[in-house]
Amino acid sequence: MATVPIPEPPRLPFIGNIADIDAENSIRSFKALTQKYGEIYRISLPGTSLVFVNTRELVDQACDEKKFKKVPNNVLQELKAGLGDGLFTAKLEAPNWGIAHRILMPAFGPIGIRNMFDEMKDIGSQLALKWARQGPHKRIHATQDFTRLTLDTIALCSMGFRFNSFYSDKMHPFVDSMTEFLLESGRRTQRLPLPAFLYQAKDKEFKAYIDVMRETADEVLKERIADVDSTRNDLLTAMLKGRDPVTGEKMSDQSIIDNLITFLVAGHETTSGTLSYAMYRLIANPDEYRKVQREVDEVVGKGPITAQHMSKLPYISAVLRETLRLDSPIALFGVCALEDTLLSGKYPVRKGEFVQCFLTESHLDPAVFEDPLVFKPERMLDENFNKLPKNSWKPFGNGARACIGRPFAWQEAVLVMAILFQNFNFAFADSDYELAHKQTLTIKPDNFFIRAILRDGQDAVELEHRLAGTEAPSRIKQKASSGDITPSNGTGGKRVTVLYGSNSGTCENMAQRLAMDAVSHGYEVKTLDCMDAAVERLPKNEPIVIITASYEGQPPDNAAHFVSWINSIEDKLALQGSSYAVFGCGHHDWAQTFHRVPKLVDQRLEELGATRIADIGFADAAGEDMFVSFETWEDSVLWPALDELRAKEGGETLQETKIAPLKVQVSNMRSSMQKNEVEEGKVIATRILTADGEPVKKHVDIRLPAGLSYRPGDYLTVLPVNPKNTVQRAMRRFGLSWDSTIKIEGAGTRLPTNELVPAHSILSGFVELAQPATRRTVLVLADEATNETERATLKILGSDNYDAEIIAKRVSILDLLETYPSIDISLGSFLTMLPQMRVRQYSISSSPLDDPTVASITFSLISSRANSGRGEYLGVASSYLSSLEPEDRLRVSVRSSHMAFHLPSTPEKTPLILVAAGTGIAPFRGFVQERAAMVQSGRKVAPTILYHGCRERGKDDLYAAELVKWEEMGAVTVRRAYSRKPKEAAGLGYVQDLLWADRENFMKMWRAGAVLYVCGSRRVSKGVEKIVKGMRQEDARVRGEKLGDEEVQKWWDEGRNVRYATDVFD
Ligand SMILES: Cc1cc2nc3c(=O)[nH]c(=O)nc-3n(C[C@H](O)[C@H](O)[C@H](O)COP(=O)(O)OP(=O)(O)OC[C@H]3O[C@@H](n4cnc5c(N)ncnc54)[C@H](O)[C@@H]3O)c2cc1C
Ligand code: HEM
């Protein structure tokens, strides 16, 4: 076979490819290079060149120890400064490696590891007790606590030393020094070839980190030597007393210190990352989470966990394997060619050249793993795992130099998972958390916070007894019922629990509204929380109200565990004694799954024995009156049902009282604003994409907060700020000066309470000012109007004229306050009436291959004469985004789009058909940019065609110039329809017309396996569906087949998220 040169990104003189690698996040850079260059590429760094291999087949070849061996590569050379000739960094032929390897191997045998069980459990129990004592609301920094756990475990089990990390808020200095040492080791490999004195300060710091690590190792060693009576039989004993069976030599003092540090470093970072990723994957995958819990419940039950259980938890093992496949804490390991050789029989590698086995990519090889990005522990159960092609899964390295600590890590991880899932339920502390990675030498999830909620109604004392296997003394429980989730209003009425499932805030806002309304009905909401926080702890002694949405028929992010839990319960009486009512939000355009989740919850709770106290209520986001539907349900269904229940239970029915408004003290003293801890994005560039006089569409490039990454097709969520003009109107109406500060007092609100804050910032960033007033609010305002005529008008507006005059025209509370000046309400009442500010989402319109730290969005500015007739209507988020300029900061985060709305993993083979109208082009610009980057790097990609619906050539044909460039490169073919000038597009006004006209080509690509993506308004998506079904029927006719309407519908439905994916904005 002819040889094929290994692709190489263009390099600069002296520094080679340094500029291609982000020193702080090299893994991300290597990943981007893989996307651009494919299965193999070579980069050059000062003094070395590295070949990256990214598929199972190539990794398999590099794992052939006859042809390749581990020689410490550039990073390991730097690590040697701290780890010396320890096992990890030594050369294979170094005498110290052989001696230490042979002396220490037996300590990692089955008996050695089993002997460590009790000490591992001791530290695992410390972690569990810490989480139990902190309570269910604590935001737990998962990776930090797992690092405490793994550091303490390796130190105790292998050296008998206690770091006692759980007894201190700060991590042991060893951890900080080690982190900095690892980071700097990575950076040193990418130093520019400049005079050494320029690096003096950094070198000094580097040495100081090493000194701290060495001092720690010295301390451990001295403590052991001083303990002459020690009978421990651990790694350190082996190091001190063991003799190499081959040479008869003992380990030198230097080698002992080197290896102590090596074990402390290698033995905790990786396991901490593994546990953190496993926790992330399970919280993100509720069904797999339940399987873990079921396995622990069946195998261990409620008693103490023992060493015998360790081999009986195959599902946990599969979860850990699958976790390590998706995120290997050591993302690559390097080997060196012993001779000139050919990889895959075609890529020439020179003798002495380093080959990097890049697990981040080879573990996702679609030739081995179906749906490689999906978390599927089942594929890692023994029967499947053992059938994987050789070297498909390499998180522990290779051959003689594979991880010596693997059995240690495995027992520790399985044990800790068992302890945690036996005793806790978990939820993301931030329900929209998107996995971000932090890289040192290893990688770990970044900014990953969870909540840990004790199971079985236990408290920390009972947990302590369970873990120890001792009997808990019977005592009167101090705590409230199992439903003590978020303490809310404390008014002393009869209790109600309120739970919500919400992604974009509507249901959460309704839940809050309900909690506030409860007071006026004589109820007290002690528990106001997301549904996931209530898994296994639905109270029996108070009614529960659940408000939830659906997304593509699935639960919102913070309700997924709840739904998975109720679906998994088999005992038909499990929830007997609980009483509930459900309210559902949905959108009727999702016809097949309209209100699916609320209906499911309502039905399932009944099937499980709970009592429905009120009929389910619904709101449809297609209308403008969701809150009105909610209020109507509250007033006519929920409160009467609750009152009836209370009466049945012998309680008195209360006269309805008014909602206590928030108390607000206004002062003109300016407060010192606290620095906001939330990470922010930064605007880099903005541009208008449309011609003068056209409705404005804009492009904004945003530098993402550190650690965030994305894939083309994902969304950016933006927390907007109200338009200045609207805020000024509100300030004016309440007589506030621009620098007024306010102090809000009251319960059950998400506004900042009991601190001085600028009124301006509350009205700008915390509340929605432009939502239409609800019917009930209009009536409340009527009551507060002092002028009789105004009062009478408002009464009619709140009743007969409500739909036509308020909803249809989107009249806000502020509009009413301005129109009817006699309404006399306080600022506190006004704030009480307003919904909390919601995030908006935008499709990301860039590819990370262009710059992984930058994401762009493409949006239409909503700005036109207000339907209410009062001035101009400005969309909150779009006008905010439009006002931004370079250097401005904004709150953003990344949210994954549907799994199917991403690029296929085989760019060479899968053609793309992209259909968009207007700003619907956003995700496709990202898709095309990604494929263009691949083409530019010499990678072959399958054809892409983009159909775009615009109004007029040269006016709103967004990104025309870039698309021409990408067309010239062969990355895309663009076809446009012009609705205002159809003649310019061969009479094709709409994108659907264009598709139909091009159906021959469309069907050709479709048959070649193309994936179809549609983005824009629902109207466009419906239109495309109709056209494609028509094409399919025509195609069948031509072949002499008959395909009726029902059959074609079935064909279309089956292809959803397999052959096509749609994303709609409205
Ligand atoms: C999955 C998804 C992806 C999205 N991606 C994009 C994207 O890439 N680009 C993009 O531009 N948008 C996108 N959107 C829409 C985006 O999230 C916002 O909804 C949109 O920008 C409007 O937000 P806003 O805050 O500016 O308007 P809001 O303040 O929320 O106002 C919008 C409301 O105002 C009403 N309204 C409009 N004009 C008037 C008027 N004259 N008088 C009274 N009321 C009026 C509308 O009917 C609508 O109900 C996406 C939405 C989703 C769900
Ligand atoms: C899930 C957790 C772990 C993972 C993913 C992991 C991964 C790895 C990998 C990939 C290597 C090979 C590196 C290379 O080839 O350059 C390695 C080597 C090593 N690991 Fe681990 N490791 C883990 C846990 C541990 C633990 C708990 C210990 C100590 C008890 C440990 C000690 C070592 C040592 C000493 C080496 C060097 C072995 C040698 O070359 O002789 N590791 N590990």
Ligand SMILES: Cc1cc2nc3c(=O)[nH]c(=O)nc-3n(C[C@H](O)[C@H](O)[C@H](O)COP(=O)(O)O)c2cc1C
């Ligand atoms: C991407 C997407 C998918 C949706 N899927 C459904 C669905 O399957 N069924 C449904 O009834 N509503 C669906 N909706 C509508 C939402 O459930 C509705 O807007 C709800 O009010 C959102 O509530 P939240 O703001 O509390 O998250 C969907 C909305 C979006 C943006």
